[in-house]
Amino acid sequence: MCRHLAYLGRPRSIAELMLEPEFGLLRQSYAPRDMRGGGTVNADGFGVGWYPPGAESGPARYRHDQPLWTDSSFRALAAATESGAVLAAVRSATVGMPVVSTACAPFTDGHWLFSHNGMVTGWPHSIAELAGQLPVTDLVTLDAPTDSALLWALARDRLARGLSPERVLAGLVTEVAETARGSRLNLLLTDGVRIYATAWSHALSYRATAGSLVIASEPYDELPGWVPVPDGHLVVGGEGEAHSMPISGAAGPGPAHEHLDAIADSRGA
Numbered sequence: 715m716c717r718h719l720a721y722l723g724r725p726r727s728i729a730e731l732m733l734e735p736e737f738g739l740l741r742q743s744y745a746p747r748d749m750r751g752g753g754t755v756n757a758d759g760f761g762v763g764w765y766p767p768g769a770e771s772g773p774a775r776y777r778h779d780q781p782l783w784t785d786s787s788f789r790a791l792a793a794a795t796e797s798g799a800v801l802a803a804v805r806s807a808t809v810g811m812p813v814v815s816t817a818c819a820p821f822t823d824g825h826w827l828f829s830h831n832g833m834v835t836g837w838p839h840s841i842a843e844l845a846g847q848l849p850v851t852d853l854v855t856l857d858a859p860t861d862s863a864l865l866w867a868l869a870r871d872r873l874a875r876g877l878s879p880e881r882v883l884a885g886l887v888t889e890v891a892e893t894a895r896g897s898r899l900n901l902l903l904t905d906g907v908r909i910y911a912t913a914w915s916h917a918l919s920y921r922a923t924a925g926s927l928v929i930a931s932e933p934y935d936e937l938p939g940w941v942p943v944p945d946g947h948l949v950v951g952g953e954g955e956a957h958s959m960p961i962s963g964a965a966g967p968g969p970a971h972e973h974l975d976a977i978a979d980s981r982g983a
């Protein structure tokens with residue numbers, strides 16, 4: 715299972731966040747500490763999205779389908795690039811899914827960055843009905859034929875239709891877990907100002923310190939302050955603060971798509 719991380723705070727270099735920490739994403743790409751039975755290494759590519767200071771145009775992104783430790787060009791880029799809002803991931807492709815750069819998180823649209831750590835069991839049949847809610851054009855333009863790219867298309871569609879990020883992630887996890895039992899659904903989303911993340915059958919921790927927040931699959935150092943997120947919880951936060959809540963409560967009543975229909979009706983759509 716992949717490993718991911720999101721950071722908000724004072725501008726830091728991407729190398730400082732991904733490559734330098736003792737147990738950071740670089741180390742997690744070949745020696746993760748808490749994979750919970752879901753694979754061994756994360757060597758099927760990696761990606762990072764960041765918000766260039768002062769840029770109104772949304773995040774920049776770099777993705778590659780090779781192991782993080784082999785990309786020597788990335789080292790220089792990561793050392794020279796600073797941002798106060800970053801989302802990064804290393805990938806372990808689920809069996810049957812392609813190893814291509816476009817399958818690597820983060821997925822993006824507008825000001826959003828998104829990552830999925832886990833797998834949808836019974837893919838693709840188990841999730842075909844949910845996928846059928848999407849416009850055909852979204853389905854034929856997925857970044858890659860993977861569960862994660864489809865989860866992003868579903869989340870993006872719901873965000874665009876006005877649902878809150880909390881409800882989008884909680885609703886999606888609830889619905890996918892219902893139709894594809896046994897799925898692992900750690901989702902991570904940011905707009906560069908807030909971070910939203912779910913823990914569903916996989917490891918997740920956060921650390922909020924004065925002026926910063928990190929949410930990550932695994933703590934990247936052994937300093938104090940890391941808080942493990944209980945399974946089945948959603949964690950939401952900004953610089954210096956975060957709180958978690960049960961996904962069952964955050965999903966709200968009924969499937970999210972019923973709520974979306976209600977929004978569409980009230981807009982006269």
Ligand code: GLN
Pocket residue numbers: 715716717753805806807808809811817830831832833834860861862
């Ligand atoms: N199932 C997704 C993929 O193959 C995510 C992989 C993971 O978390 N290991 O891309």
